[in-house]
Amino acid sequence: MDNEIELRHLRYFVAVAEELHFGRAAARLHLAQPPLSQQIKKLEEILGYALFTRTSRAVKLTSAGEVFLERAQRTLRHVREDMEEVRSIGRGEVGYLRVGFIGSSMLTVLPAIFGRYRRAYPKVNLQLQESYTSGVVEGLLKATLDAGILRDGGPTHGLTVERLYSEPFVAVLPGKHPLAKQRALSPRALKDEPFVFYPPYSSKLAYEKPVSICEAHGFRPKVVQEAPQWLTILRLVGAGLGVSIAPACVERIAAPDVVCIPLRGAAVRSDIELAFREGEGREIVRAFAEIVRDGFAHGRKMKIPS
Structure with missing residues (x-):
């Protein structure tokens, strides 16, 4: 462990290299000057080469020190970037x-x-x-x-x-259906109609909810056609293949040959x-x-x- 370079060694070295003055570097790092000098000496011992030339009047980088400064600055920058990335991940930002x-x-x-x-x-x-x-x-x-x-x-x-979000179900009828002009319908009015329905495997509860509306009014829907998408169901209803019961939001994609009518007395919601x-x-x-x-x-x- 004593022969391994630590991040603190790099920070100390960069401070001295940028200041070219041990006193100013120590103040910048909030350290006393003697421990800083000892750590730089330790770093040079680990590397096996001098990083600075020191005189009574000046501190200068050696050729090895100049190269090491570039590497140390890059390493510290990458560490800061990596730490910020980890923090961003922790905050759910990346x-x-x-x-x-x-x-x-x-x-x-x-x-x-x-x-x-x-x-x-x-x-x-x-x-x-x-x-x-x-x-x-x-x-x-x-x-x-x-x-x-x-x-x-x-x-x-x-x-x-x-x-x-919770929304009501609506009856979906062909535009030319005899009941198409009603402002509201009882589910019982659909008792004898053929149904185009969503498949039960897509969602058991989503299938059972509209079925339960029918059952609460004395019948089980006679499904003559299943389709996996509401757009398909609406198009098939518009073509006259049957009626359906759907979440109210499907009215947003209903073509002119289809009407969506509120269901009266249907407490179940989607x-x-x-x-x-x-x-x-x-x-x-x-x-x-x-x-x-x-x-x-x-x-x-x-x-x-x-």
Whole structure:
């Protein structure tokens, strides 16, 4: 250990080399001059070469000292940069953040939230992955994702799931349907209709919620067609293949051949949720979660368009 160069040796040497005066260097370092002189001598012994020529009137760098000054300054600069990078990682300002999200969440304030996060943390490599709720949950549990935005994921072992936003369900009908001009509908009015529905494997709870609305009004929907995306479902409804029950946000992408009508007497709502692994303590995830929560809270105050 006595023959190893330490960072303090480099700091002491750089101070003397820049001041070319042991007294001024000692004052700059808040040291007494004798210990500083001893440490420089120790550094020269470790290197095996003199770094300074000393006279009663002046201190000068040797040729070896001039080269070592450049190297020492570079080393100290890199150490400072590395320390700041580590601190930035600790603050969640740099690194990789992998976020999974469900497609319908893009019909809320989430896109603006992603934009806000990128502006707040430009050095973070934000990697976004669209999937179903089941796919996002799987990615979180397998640690291929760091955070997720779910729809009706519900309590999940191993995950912390927080509700961000809750919205009602609406009936989705072809524009030429006999009920299309109603201002509100009872779910019972859809009892004999064919349904175009989201597949149950995408999210068990997201599938069960609209089904439960139907069951509460005395029937189970007759599903004649499944589709993985709400845009596809809306297009199929518009083409006359059936009706559907969907979160209210889908009205934002409804074409003129489709109408979305509020459901009367339907207490069940659809939830957008934030999820991450239980015990997650990384600052990069905490900072993302904070921006997401704030964004949806602000959106609720501003009445998120649906």
